[in-house]
Amino acid sequence: MEPITTEILVLGAGPGGYAAAFYAADKGKKVTLVEQNPRLGGICLNVGCIPSKALLHATEILREMKESAARGIALGEPQINLDKLRDWKNGILDKLGKGIKTLAEHRKVQIIHGRGHFEDSQTLRVETADGQKFIRYEKAIIAVGSKPALPNAFDLGNPRVMTSTGALEIPDIPENLLVVGGGYIGMELGTVYAALGSSVVVLEALPSILAGIDADLARPVMRAAQKTFKDIRLNTKVLKMATAGKQIKVTLEIDKQPREELYDRVLVSVGRTPNLTDLGLANTKVTKDDKGFIHCNARQQTEDPNIYAIGDVNGGALLAHRATREGKIAVEAMLGEASAFENIVVPAVVYTDPEVAWCGLTEAEAKQKNIDVKVAKFLWGASGRALTLDRPDGLTKLIIEPESERILGVGVVGAGAGELISEGVLAVEMGATARDLADTIHPHPTLSETFMEAAESFYGTATHTLSRRSGS
């Protein structure tokens, strides 16, 4: 059988892979995109960012309804139709997936559905519905992403023990849900289930939820979660899980004492692992680090001169937008352009309630690395807009280099933090100073004003706070 030949092969059609494929096609290359899932879009679109945000938005109204009564507008009991909710969510995924397909067709990107396996440095075998196909390529980009980790001890073969993939299907509304892992996935999905009416308990082995986020940014999330969830247990481990009829018996270790509890469902959100098993990498020169992620340089080149890697398979922050940027760099590098991943910041957003978003240097990182910084903060309790939204539980902070007054990092917690952070990202990438932010007119009344006021507080002149000079 004649192999298919192509200039650039992209393996995996997630936000990194399809962006790279489209960009290479726009640059005049012959591109083949291989994806095992019938719907394009990868984890992000199918079982990640998009469905989780759809569910968070849909269920937010349940919380809003409860709070609305205190503002003088009371609504009746909500009626929840899970099938309709699921259909609406899946409708979004279909629409977006078709959109990507259309964009690919217009660019003449050839799509092959099936599982890929490297035969050698320049050949990929694909197991398709129509049998095996071989693709000979000049250069390849590995963009196969990651999947939720499910430790063997928790893998009972029982669908009541779910990962995020299963939880996003909302098979039912369990009366009791245990979330193992207080990272952002557990906290986000826990919020969805709690809003739908589940009694949610979150377990975290570490001393805080959302590990790695500055304590002052995590605090409002913790405070809100303590109201939303039945319990948040820190420094707690799961020793064992077992099927017990229609429930799961979970053995916990609390204060070094084992304890048994019964849950209707368990969500395991303890991290993600790269999808690199059975990919045939041994037939190439691609190497992996001790955590199983691919080694590559700032130009996304692996040890194999014909193979590039982007996104989750490289480890680090597993974020769609990072994969997208890396995809473009990989293509430019293949075309001989002098590109490299040299963005100063990769912003991150956690869609808890309230949301947390940050970019650049964090306060914790500055302390750990002994970098002398000034932190300028603005508490949303003094923001008119935050009060009209009934969301005073927010904070905007700037991490500033004292001599140059350059903004090195930005952190926001509060309603809509994810939409707000981009101003901070632009400020850091552009090398803006606190003065630049302070002197930029921000519309009133908006939450974006909190950036300006935080910057002003660095100079001790924030209009709506009585701050010490030079911030705190």
Place this chain on the structure above:
Amino acid sequence: MDVKLPQLAEGVEGGTVVSILVAEGQMIEKDQAFMELETQKAVGSIPAPSAGVVTKIHVKQGMEVSVGQTLISIEAAAAQTPSPSTTAQTNPSLVASASPPPEANSEAPANVAPAAVPAGYRYESKSGMAPPASPAIRKIARELDIDLTRVRGSKAGGRISLADLRAYVQKLQHLAFAGAVATPAAPAAPTPTSPTPAEAIDFAKWGPIRREKMSPLRRTVSRRMIESWTSIPKINQFADADISALLALRKKYAPSYEKKGAHLTLTSFILLTLGRALMKHPHANASIDSGSLEIVYKDYCHIGVAVDTEGGLIVPVLRDVDKKNLLQLSSDLHALTERTRQRKVAIEELQGGSFTISNQGSVGGSHFTPIIYAPQVAILGIGQGQAKPVAIGDKIAIRTILPLCLAYDHRVLDGADAVRFLKDIIAGLETFDEADIKLK
């Protein structure tokens, strides 16, 4: 914590360890000097950025070290654990804050060596960040293979604009072009900056010899002299000044100056006279920017004074000579030369001179042709005043005559300019106004 060699001054990339003042296991205070380093410009001590116990010394006496190299390790003493916020500030690179701001010395060696990169500027941030520049500027720099840390940003916080990058690239081209033109002119000649060493000659076959390594200072002197000698088209203009009246004035006022703790020397008089003459003749106080092909006139008058030290020639700079009176000049000059002889002069005190004098009077020199200290454009050589018969009117008198020589860069100063400048110096010395000596 590892203490690294900070950037001591612009253009200083390292030096030789003269002595180590601490031992492993010893307690050290913040700012306590732990090492003496001889750089190309001076011997200086390196202060500790924080207090603690010296756990390891990574360097040895006589070793050459460069900026960023780990010198010693300090562990904060347990007894005085500082609050978290101060921990964050005990940053090894804090020492770097003691270095002068990058713009402190615009007279970087660039003007001397046409092929060199313009100025030794390098962006440094305590947070270790790359220089501030927008993603678009960084992309252009990457495409052009330009290291942005070498580009001086003119915007707030040192941000590099497209105009800054453009100016830098233009400057590089100017320099490259100037270098290309200069090279064919002397095809076989050794490059000015690196003289070809004489072929290994076995001097020992003619008699016993001993060899001594050139000190960094001697090497710097040597390099700069060659640069100056080979790059500046110079003229030596001889002159004499009758200082008999001046010496009488000095004799009259020296005791009252002594009471104020100041030595009234001939050099003080020359400095005062020079300060005024330089302000009147800005060409002599200028420099050439070979990159932009501009002449840089300076509205300040900082005069370098060549000082003979045990280690060799060092030229510290006396600031704002035109703004000081004779008493200030006398005491400042004395303090500066003393610090220099004791090798305690700071590196910044050796930079930024706009003119230099070399006075050989004390060692009995006569007329000599001094070498211009680039990027300056002129230097005044002064010999020893000697009693000589002089025709005054139609009589012969015995007067004290001071031999002078002005060496100047003909690219900037024309012969007539130089003579007029020299005449003003001579007139200033011969008819020194007593009002300028009187103590108020």
